[in-house]
Amino acid sequence: MKRSVExxxxxxxxxxxxxxxxxxxxxxxxGAVADPRRIRASYPTLEALLDxxxxxxxxxxxxxxxGRVEEGSSLAPVATYLEEDFGRPVRFxxxxxxxxxxxxSEELPEGRLLLLENTRFLPGETSNDADLGRRFARLGDLFxxxxxxxxxxxxxxxxxxxxxxxxxxxxxxxxREVEMLDAVRRSREHPFVLAVGGAKIGDKLRVxxxxxxxADAILVGGAMANTFLAAAGxxxxxxxxxxxxxxxxxxxxxxxxxxxRLPEDLVVAPGPDAGDGRTVPVDDVPPDAMALDxxxxxxxxxxxxxxxxxxxxxxxxxxxxxHSPFEQGTLSMARAAADATEKGALTVVxxxxxxxxxxxxxFQDAVTHLSTGGGAALEYLATGRLPGIDALDDSPx
Ligand code: ADP
Ligand code: MG
Numbered sequence: 001m002k003r004s005v006e007x008x009x010x011x012x013x014x015x016x017x018x019x020x021x022x023x024x025x026x027x028x029x030x031g032a033v034a035d036p037r038r039i040r041a042s043y044p045t046l047e048a049l050l051d052x053x054x055x056x057x058x059x060x061x062x063x064x065x066x067g068r069v070e071e072g073s074s075l076a077p078v079a080t081y082l083e084e085d086f087g088r089p090v091r092f093x094x095x096x097x098x099x100x101x102x103x104x105s106e107e108l109p110e111g112r113l114l115l116l117e118n119t120r121f122l123p124g125e126t127s128n129d130a131d132l133g134r135r136f137a138r139l140g141d142l143f144x145x146x147x148x149x150x151x152x153x154x155x156x157x158x159x160x161x162x163x164x165x166x167x168x169x170x171x172x173x174x175x176r177e178v179e180m181l182d183a184v185r186r187s188r189e190h191p192f193v194l195a196v197g198g199a200k201i202g203d204k205l206r207v208x209x210x211x212x213x214x215a216d217a218i219l220v221g222g223a224m225a226n227t228f229l230a231a232a233g234x235x236x237x238x239x240x241x242x243x244x245x246x247x248x249x250x251x252x253x254x255x256x257x258x259x260x261r262l263p264e265d266l267v268v269a270p271g272p273d274a275g276d277g278r279t280v281p282v283d284d285v286p287p288d289a290m291a292l293d294x295x296x297x298x299x300x301x302x303x304x305x306x307x308x309x310x311x312x313x314x315x316x317x318x319x320x321x322x323h324s325p326f327e328q329g330t331l332s333m334a335r336a337a338a339d340a341t342e343k344g345a346l347t348v349v350x351x352x353x354x355x356x357x358x359x360x361x362x363f364q365d366a367v368t369h370l371s372t373g374g375g376a377a378l379e380y381l382a383t384g385r386l387p388g389i390d391a392l393d394d395s396p397x
Contacts, residue, residue, distance in 0.1 A: 002178070003393040004170040005048045005144055012142060012167055014053035017105050019140025020045065020171065021157050021388075023147035023372065024060035024078045033081040037359065038149075041372055043086060045146045045171035050088075050111065057105045057139050059096050059116040059157050060147065067123035079115045088113055096157075097122055097135040105139045119157040126155050133160025146171025148178075149352075149373035151388030152380075162391040170392055173372070178389065180369035181380050184348050189310035190216055195302070195333065197222030198316025198353060201245045203375070206382035207315065208252060217305045218260045221294045221318025221329060225263050228253065234282050237268070239291040261305070265295025272323045293319030294329035306336035312347040312367075314354065315378065321357045330357050338366035350377035 005018075022042045027034040042058075049056050063073040079092035093104045094117025101116055108114045116139070119125045124132035133156045137143075143165040145151065150158055151174065162168040170178070194215040196204050201224055208218070220228050223240040230241045231249035253260050262282070268289035269277035279295040280286075294302065306312060314337060321327035334357075341347045349358055350371035358364050371377040380386050 001395040001397070002170045002175075002389060003167065003395045004175040005045055005172060007395060008052065008142070008167065008169060010052065013049065015110070016054055016141040017057050017108065017139065018049050018054040018142050018144050019057045019059065019136065019161070019165065020049070020144040021147045021150070021161075022058050022060045023149045024058075024075060025062050025149070026078065028062075028072070028077055032077050035356075036081060036085065038372060039078060039082060039085070041173050042146055042171070045144065045173060046086065046113070048172060049144070053110065055108045055110060055112075057108065057114045057116065059119050059136070059139070061120040061125070061150065061157070062118050063120070065118060065120045067120065067125065069121045073118055073120070075115060075118050082113065082115065086113070090115055093117065095121060096139075097132055102138045119155070122156075124156055126153070128154050128156050128160045130160060130163070132156040134164045136161040137164035140165060142166070143168040144171045145169075145388050145392060146173045147388070148174045148371075149376050151373070151386040152376040154387040158388040159391045166393065168392050170389065174389065176369070177371060177373060177377070178380070180348055181371070181377060182384070183346055184311065184313050185381060185384060187311040187346055189346065191305070191309045192311040193217045193219065193305055193309040195219040195221070195306065195312065195314040195318075196316050197224055197318040197330070198351065199223045199240065201227060201242060201248055203378065204315060205248065207313070207378050210382040211313070212252070212256055215256075215259060218256055219302045219305060220260060220262055221298070221302065221333070222316050224316065225294070225318075226291055228260075228262050229282055232262070235285055235287070236291060237285040237287050237289045239285065239289075261302070263294045263298040264301065265297045266291040267293035267295055267319070267326060267329070269326075272320055272326070275324070277326065292323070293326040299329055299332040303332050303336035306333060307339050309340050310345050312337060312340060312345060313381065314347075314349045315351040317353055317357045321353075321360075327357070327361065331361050334358055334361050334363040334366070338363055341367050350374065350381070
């Protein structure tokens with residue numbers, strides 16, 4: 001177990017600067033925050049720090065600027081949003097490792113926030129440069145990691161900084177993510193259902209491996225299912241298929257046997273913008289059509305498996321949910337997950353696009369936990385470890 005902000009003593013927090021690595025990697029549109037969910041997810045930690053008399057200094061990456069200043073990736077719009085929505089004055093400074101930033105942290109009055117410019121504007125962030133870690137450490141008297149979605153990265157603002165700054169504790173978001181993913185890792189409540197969709201097998205392989213034995217049913221949808229079906233000899237027309245992964249798919253099907261369940265029917269269309277599709281059995285995909293969602297029969301059988309589960313981990317939309325009407329399969333999965341949750345099942349959904357799909361469909365609060373971390377959640381589920389969490393203080397007990 002790792003220490004969290006709730007374990008800090010008054011002496012460790014009161015009047016002190018808490019350097020908080022947050023995940024404010026949010027989409028921007030026309031210079032404004034387009035989706036504030038990641039910003040809002042940090043509020044419980046910010047409240048806890050402010051309540052304890054701490055002075056929060058926030059740092060985050062946004063996008064992939066590769067060690068150079070990139071205009072469209074400034075966190076300035078986030079500062080504006082945060083000040084208005086969180087309701088505290090926010091000072092914004094850059095570069096994040098500068099003397100200016102250090103002075104601003106020292107001058108920060110109680111009850112206010114300091115937000116630093118994009119950590120990935122700095123060379124050395126992604127290579128976990130030791131000197132940059134040391135310069136980040138000058139910005140706080142203690143360190144808080146609340147950036148779960150960045151915790152699988154050994155970067156200077158996530159890992160390097162902890163070499164020079166203690167206490168180093170988990171924020172409340174990180175703590176909840178770890179608790180919920182640990183609950184899935186430890187769950188022996190059956191039926192245990194693993195549902196996977198989305199596009200790339202490679203991203204999900206470790207989780208498939210980790211739960212291959214324990215899962216009573218492995219439901220495969222989305223473009224992933226196209227690859228499995230094609231590997232099993234079906235003609236998938238113009239569908240998205242990863243032909244380089246056929247051997248992997250065949251190996252998984254062999255080892256999991258009947259527990260792996262592929263779609264029986266698919267919704268096909270000439271392309272993503274068709275606005276309409278028709279349902280065909282998996283044996284009848286026309287040569288020029290793309291499979292963009294699971295069909296009605298599949299929705300029913302996948303839904304039934306999810307409804308009767310006691311443990312669910314679901315990663316990856318089962319259709320091209322960004323283009324209507326191909327969100328229908330994902331919607332019916334979300335409904336089934338909500339029903340299972342209501343009956344007391346542990347239901348955890350993870351992945352960037354999966355989280356977005358559930359939020360857009362109005363199901364963000366209908367499952368036990370909606371993970372904000374894509375790659376981080378998958379890696380933690382598979383291994384029980386992440387560099388950014390290993391680096392934090394162990395709790396004494
Ligand atoms: P997550 O981010 O939740 O881990 P992924 O990134 O693996 O999920 O996959 C999500 C993407 O997969 C979405 O953009 C979705 O539209 C796409 N997708 C799902 N099903 C299909 C399909 N049948 N054809 C093409 N793309 C699909
Ligand atoms: Mg994704």
